[in-house]
Amino acid sequence: MTSTDLPTARGADGRPAERSSFETAMRARKAGGAKLVVPYVTGGMGTDWVEVLAAVVLAGADAVEVGIPFSDPVMDGPVIQEASRLALEAGATPASVLASAASAQVSVPVIAMTYYNIVFHHGLQRFAEMLAGSRFSGSIVPDLPLEEAGPWMAESRAAGLDNVLLVAPTTPPDRAEAICAAGSGFVYGVGLMGVTGERSELADSALEVARRLKAITDLPVLVGVGVTDAAQAARVCEVADGVIVGSALVRRLLSGEGAQGAGEFVAQLRGAVDRG
């Protein structure tokens, strides 16, 4: 496939699409010198997950990633797999997760993280409308690489949603540029080769991918996958514009720490990245 066939963030008339309020907000935070903290919460996991959302926002999250659980999450390690399984067992559906998230009325942007079959099965246009109707700002679909993303990007753009795309440590330079040109909201740097999960040491590739991305794009650069504690988050933010923290938070929820524990953990992340 030549690069001209690949989807871009431009509108049908070839002009850059208008920047969403989400991306504008993220860029403004970045321009003000702040680092972005984006926690991930599995939608529908535990009866108190909506309170968890509110707690992480109160603790200083700049945006929240809400996972819409899928039966076969191939990018996820044991912690988020378990959370997804529990959510599905408790009867969570895409519709119920979106409705609950909307009811939380959080004051920061919410983005969906799910797998492509969920999107595809609902129909791209309908799913984009469902997200927009539940006041989501955009989506992250980790099994939808650039070559396959065109139709979903078009539908979500039409609904006013951002498409956060991922760049991995193995992504070649020209491809990374194409991904940054096509994505919107922020660019998601995958911090290591592997699935989501906690790691005792920060992978060198986390800083490496952040450096590479900072050199080629003015989109906010956030690094996720493997970022485990406040010290690691601060280290990542020496290079990146922000961090996404999933398994470390979800593990706390799985072990019963609840909204209060989640809030305390996110406050630690906030404090560490703000101190720099």
Place this chain on the structure above:
Amino acid sequence: MTLDGAAAAAAASPGPVVMTDPTPAGRFGEFGGRFVPESLVPACAELEQAFRRFWADEAFRDEYRSLLSSYAGRPTVVTECHRLGTQLGVRLLLKREDLAHTGSHKINNVLGQALLARAMGKGRLIAETGAGQHGVATATAAALFGLDCHVYMGATDVRRQEVNVFRMRLLGADVTAVSSGSATLKDAINEAMRDWVATVEHTHYCIGSVMGPHPYPWMVREFQRVIGDEAREQCRSLLDGSDPDVVVACVGGGSNAAGTFAGFAGTRARLVGVEPAGGAAIGKGTAGVVHGMRSKLLQDDAGQVLEAHSVSAGLDYPGVGPEHAYLDSVGRATYEAVGDAEVLDAFELLSRTEGIVPALEPAHALAWVVREAGRSVPRGSTVLMTLSGRGDKDVAQVMEMGRG
């Protein structure tokens, strides 16, 4: 156009040309593609390039062919079932993949992929396995080429296919029992993909069927087409130059069927794939995207993938290779379902009438032939059925069920 003209045009029309190369994006019609995490995209692209280069290279093909003949025991024979054929009123020919080394067709694909892995400088093979046949074949190729090997197998399948687990370990492979989800083939694939996301720089994922992201569905079909290419020529010499009326194979992911159909797609033979009733992705599934491909799969109202249920671990899969979804959509092949009870009957029937104990997977194909002989397969028809593997691995399981 006159009526006669229309009829003549219809008769002359060869129908859609099928089983050629997919589009550059790996599509068979709307099915196929490459739906993988970004971390794996470069590896899939590298594999595609390597496959394109080597498959066009005579020296590579010679090496592959000589491995198939000197190591895997090809060509496998075609056996006519005289007693069973008489009983059913059809002429029944079996393509004997059960006689290939390691006891199933899986070795054809694995030897090709192991050669590619070596050419790409990858020192480790990983594989998923259901019945254990693909795991055994991969472990075998890894031993032959001196590669490390790690096989993922659902915990349920580890229990029902104990002997194959021991065989894999004997061959030097590590085996991980996967207990997430339904603890069967689908979950073994998830776990193998998670391994690959972390190890892709030195590891080749040796997928065992015509499924997964591009180029796997195409590449695996090409490595399996030796079944159909051999069988077509063998049938022609047995049938005075003509082709069988019906060509039938079981479908899990669909590799033995795809390899068989590839040899007959250009003939007039009716092509039939047989799915287990509890895992009929084509018969009962809807369009979806899982394991790197757009195909048909069993899923619920929300798009969650459902568990398949089959007596045969090798067919216990809620999805199917994308080219089968395509062949179904254009009508070149049809897909039928059979239940566990008919399958066990067929398993015993072939054992008693022909002295061949089939694997439970191809016993599905036979169960369909038994049911349809004298009905949609008229008396006197000639049927070529791929006997994809031998039943030794299933004997203990069938014994425990109190059959035999």
